Amino acid sequence: MADRIPIAIDTLGGDNGPVYFVRGAMEGLKQNRNVKLFLVGNKEQLEGLVAEYDDYDRDRLEIVPSTEVIGCDEPPVEAIRKKKDSSLAVGLRLVKEGQAKALISAGSSGAVLAGGQFIVGRAKGVKRAPLVMPIPTSEGHSLLLDCGANVDAKPEVLRQFAVMGSIYMENLFGVKNPTVGLVNIGAEDEKGNALVKATLPLLRECNNINFAGSIEARDIPFGKTDVVLAEAFTGNVIIKLYEGLSKMILSELKNACMKGPKEKLGGLLIKKSLKSTVSAFDASDKGGAPLLGLKGLVVKIHGNSKNGEVRSAIRQCRQYVQSGVSEKIRKGLEENDI
């Protein structure tokens, strides 16, 4: 079927093994009637796992054998170059060769980032491919980029990221004309480091983005802007501090609710009401972190992803392809002549 969206899944990356990937794939097949999935990994193992299911559309699922796996402790660039038959490399080649429009991997972040750039390659006109992640805010979610793919990037690169993030936010999260903020250490234009000061005027001149100026880190959790733009080092610090600090506070909260019988009762009474707060920090239903600007979509999901995350990422890839984000990004950069 010509209009099926082909998506590859790296079943060997990550901590949890192919069982969950196959389960997530089966769920994804049911929920997304127009996708075709390639399961990349150990052929026999995958055949065995798939054989446990019978209620699925066989011509929308294909096993693609691979014999190697890249570990999280391997130097990523070297690993992706040497292990040509790793599940990640094989999956990325499917995207490069056009057999798949997207790859989902829970493998080593470094290898996914490096492989995306080296194997799939950047789309025409794209200087760098940023890693993009949704972050929970009191207003819902904002979109943070670059979360760590391109350290020491130039202002011209950040300008492209602003356009990419804006288009992704509009098309994948349905936010019309999303506001874009550049992370800075003050609200005024004279604040900031050399990179930020050089980037601000470029963003102000940029067409087709709703640039809101600088955003201080304290305003990020309150959703001051829909898109939060940062250089990769800063973006990575933000995403990881978000993860660590929310984990720490919620665990302290849990401890406070376990202190004694009175507190346990109190915890029970607020549990339901608290659930939405807590679950906002659990990203499993938001899809993974895409690398934007490549010749195909590469989505990194968390190392400990299970079927839920795989299922969400399949939906995310389908929506990405259906809404024509790649083409819109190409146009957006072209219109800005950047």
Added chain:
Amino acid sequence: MADRIPIAIDTLGGDNGPVYFVRGAMEGLKQNRNVKLFLVGNKEQLEGLVAEYDDYDRDRLEIVPSTEVIGCDEPPVEAIRKKKDSSLAVGLRLVKEGQAKALISAGSSGAVLAGGQFIVGRAKGVKRAPLVMPIPTSEGHSLLLDCGANVDAKPEVLRQFAVMGSIYMENLFGVKNPTVGLVNIGAEDEKGNALVKATLPLLRECNNINFAGSIEARDIPFGKTDVVLAEAFTGNVIIKLYEGLSKMILSELKNACMKGPKEKLGGLLIKKSLKSTVSAFDASDKGGAPLLGLKGLVVKIHGNSKNGEVRSAIRQCRQYVQSGVSEKIRKGLEENDI
């Protein structure tokens, strides 16, 4: 009395006005028998406020008149240069001239940073003066520097900061041989931006610090290292995200406890147990943020500081002087030949 520790207080900076500063000063006088305080500000107003107290040691309190004030919306560098009779400038000159050993100000951060460097000046051998703040962790507190004073600093500057932070942490918070971590986007030495990669080897060679390598932002809230070293832009993002994210989560938590009668009861039951978690994020008892490495101590307290913060900062200044931190920093840099 020769061994009294003279401390100046800028009573016009900040949001709350001199009432709270005078109250904090009176409390500080009582709690610290060997300090002498200079209240810098509007003479008549201060005399009026001081007249309301009678139970204090009159020769340990002196009013120093000043006629101007620097607002938070003024360009800081220009303001500190032009407004020579501002409470901040007058206070800083007291430190410069040796009449005071320290200044406490709740005024414009930019003006305090600029004024500290321009008016008080850096101690011999010190390349830059970092802004230092305690941050709450699950283990107690870590010390973060540089929180925003010197963007785009060089590796040699960060090396000095590592020594300063280490000495401050040991002397002011009583942590023996504190571990120092450099904020990075991965644990391995090949990770990081150009600045971090150039700084890591310098820190490994450094004597008299307990260098623990890179620290990822997700580990900061769990107190992985006692001292958290970062370039000022990153440090400022960390401190502000800490502030914003904890505020956001705790306010969501409060909302969850106000949803209905059941939740309100639950909230009441866990309130006491939660208090220590919540109060860890309220820094009023931890003193302010010192600028280290100047010829005297300059302590920035929060713009909305009240008497409690002033009182804590007075204690902090006394401890700083008593434990000879300035001299220890000088020796530390000398021993490292940096």
